[in-house]
Amino acid sequence: MQPDSRPFEVAVLVSVGRHPLTGRARRADHDARGLELALGLGRHLDRLQVRAVHAGRHDSGNDTALRGYLGMGLAELTLVEQPDGADVIPALATVLTRSPPQLVVTGSRAECGEGSGLVPYALAERLGWPLVNGVVEVESIDNGVATLLQALPRGQRRRLAVRLPAILSVDGAAPAARQSAFGPAQRGELAPLQEAGVIDEAFAEWTFSPARRRPKRLKIIKATSARERFKAAAAKAEGGGGQVLSNVTSEQGAEAVYKLLEEEGVLR
Amino acid sequence: MTDDVMTGIARRDPRKEWIARNRLHPEHDRVLAELGKGSAAAIEWMGPHGVIRKNPHTAGFIGPSGLKRIDRSGLQQGGAPSVAVRARQESRRRIDIASPAFLVAVVPEMGGGRLSHHDRDLLGLARQLADADPDRPGAVLAVLFGGYKGEGEGEPKERALGEAGIDRLLHLTSDEYEGFAPEARLAALAAAERELAPRHWLLPDSPLGGADLGRRLAMRLEERPATGVWQLEADATCTLGWRCTARGAAGSLDIQRPLPRVALVLAECAEPVSDTLHAAEELTLNVELPANLTRIEDLGQVAVDPAAISLGEAEFILSAGNGVTDWEGFHHAAQCLGATEGASRVAVDNGFMPRDRQVGATGTWVTARVYVAVGISGAIQHLQGIQSCEKVVAINSDPGCDMIKRADLAVIGDANEVLAALVDLVESRRPQAKRGESRDAA
Ligand SMILES: Cc1cc2nc3c(=O)[nH]c(=O)nc-3n(C[C@H](O)[C@H](O)[C@H](O)COP(=O)(O)OP(=O)(O)OC[C@H]3O[C@@H](n4cnc5c(N)ncnc54)[C@H](O)[C@@H]3O)c2cc1C
Secondary structure, three states: OOOOOOOEEEEEEOOEEEOOOOOOEEEOHHHHHHHHHHHHHHHOOOOEEEEEEEEEOOOHHHHHHHHHHHOOOOOEEEEEEOOOOEEHHHHHHHHHHHOOOOEEEEEOOOOOOOOOOOHHHHHHHHHOOOEEOOEEEEEEEEOOEEEEEEEOOOOOEEEEEEEOOEEEEEOOOOOOOOOOOHHHHHHOEEEEEEOOOEEOHHHHHOEEEEOOOOOOOOOOOOOOOHHHHHHHHOOOOOOOOOEEEOOOOHHHHHHHHHHHHHHHOOOO | OEEOOOOOOEEOOHHHHHHHHOOOOOOHHHHHHHHOOOOOOOOEEEOOOOOEEEOOOOOOEEOOOOOEEOOOOOHHHHOOOHHHHHHHHHOOEEEOOOOOOOEEEEOOOOHHHOOOHHHHHHHHHHHHHHOOOOOOOOEEEEEEEOOOOOOOOOOOHHHHHHHOOOOEEEEEOOHHHOOOOHHHHHHHHHHHHHHHOOOEEEEEOOOOOHHHHHHHHHHHOOOOOEEEEEEEEEOOOOOOOEEEEEEEOOOOEEEEEEOOOEEEEOOOOOOOOOOEEEOOEEEOOOOOOOOOOOOEEEEEEEOOOHHHOOOOOOOEEEEEOOOOOOHHHHHHHHHHHOOEEEEOHHHHHOOOOOHHHEEOOOOEOOOOOEEEEEOOOOOHHHHHHOOOOOEEEEEEOOOOOHHHHHOOEEEEOOHHHHHHHHHHHHHHHOOHHHHHHHHHHO
């Protein structure tokens, strides 16, 4: 275990989100879930220190959004000051290498800007740390190894063990974040940290437009005769070529079903 | 009309032709058979002007309602529809790209060991990139991890993959790629990059497949990937000759940008390949892949209570209909198989199952990979709800019902007995240790 003199340090990277309907700045949903996950680590550790880090500019437009994180029970939030249009990855990497935490928690993607979800991957590559995506729970931290639960599609979970230091990214499958309390949010402190900004030039060259609705896929019917076209248009759902077992005992039937289930790998 | 064997000149017999046209003639059937060269009753023969004549009275069959039906698609003569299926496959144009100008690498997600719809769309897009210049065609290289499972009775791998549009195949089946192994997979992709240097890398932007691996790959190749790409258009001013439209900012923005080397692509980005057949020729990497020091260890899937998974999300559903009478047995079977429970409307209306378990038009549209319908007749409202299921198993006592037509495997028999037999089978086959564990959990 860690020597008791040094607390277990977790850095949570937080961004400014955007409400999907009103478009107002808010704490980003995935990032808030990440902070919730980090704050919950207190269950496993005697001494836990959670540090929230935001890289960007602080202005009146995003003040409430950033204070939203403070309202979850933090005394301060590190603000790595960056000019508008800067690539935040170099600055974050510098800050994290200067005082490396044991764990970095991020959301899976931002709610504005490019929102490509690359930040954790870029940091993992730069720092050379392992990365686990879609984390829903940290089960234990022991001897520099964290045991995690990762979300799979269809509500499934997978258990992973990862060597620390590591980066965890969190998406919508993780437990919802607690409410942000107004008083602590106002009392909390935004601690600025100057860092040279690298302007993201490629980003400036792209064109942006509100998302267009994607065209609905049409069913393309490749038929050579009118009859086939008619049949395709009026088709009822049909499997065609399914195997039918009649006049079998229920044991034989069950055997066949069992074989299919096993082939599909759904039996556990 | 008879062929003169000696001279090869077609000789006509006007009288026989006349009889063949007059179906009331007493010798009509015999003459027709003669003209049709031996088939019991000729359906087609060459007329006096060299035009094919058909006799509609001998064609066709008596339909279920007692009316005569003629199937003009030509299927009926062939006997089985499988002929039509085969003909369709044979009609695919075979394409071999011997010396491709460049490679388009695709890493399909291969959920359940076979190509998903998303993968097929992605391969369609890869073909667009590869075939853009007919004089200098590129080849589509697919990198597959893990075992491949064929459709049904083991369709050959090359055939199935070739039909999806794959020219070259790199199939890595070692154990180290199983489960969550991003480091090993990334090392393999990096080796492929060094050796084959594809011009494009395309991955599906899907949680299980490429979303994670693709971002790792891009960072390793020091490329800035385009994520959530859903449209491509040729644009000569861009480096790679293509411009893409990608979703950004949690799906609320469209970003137009030059296509980078690595692209993560959404489903339905292109039409899947449907009329060509490619070679799917297997490649191997020359370099020995270095043994990886893995810092992430996969400890396996965790048992999740299937009843806690929402019906729309469940992967394996056991669904009950009006044919189920032994409800205790049904619930026990679902628990034993580890399946999420579903129901038809009748089972719900009769109060045997809760409303949120109803599958169908007025219930939930399910997306299960395996759907087992027990005693469900397959009303259209129910079938609508299971449209996107991959494998459907029906257990029903009525061999004529619609569910059987939809099912990939149908067992005709009493639902309750078959379920009980299935439970016995699963319990007897399950490894001893696991059985103890599940009893603890229960
Ligand atoms: C507007 C509207 C919306 C609807 N929406 C839905 C919907 O969302 N979902 C839905 O499911 N239905 C819906 N329905 C109802 C639908 O039309 C059918 O009535 C219903 O799906 C039939 O349910 P079932 O197959 O369980 O019952 P049945 O049609 O009674 O079928 C029972 C089946 O069990 C078999 N069987 C009987 N005994 C046994 C045995 N011992 N062993 C094996 N098999 C046996 C029978 O052969 C039969 O095939 C809707 C109807 C309407 C009008």
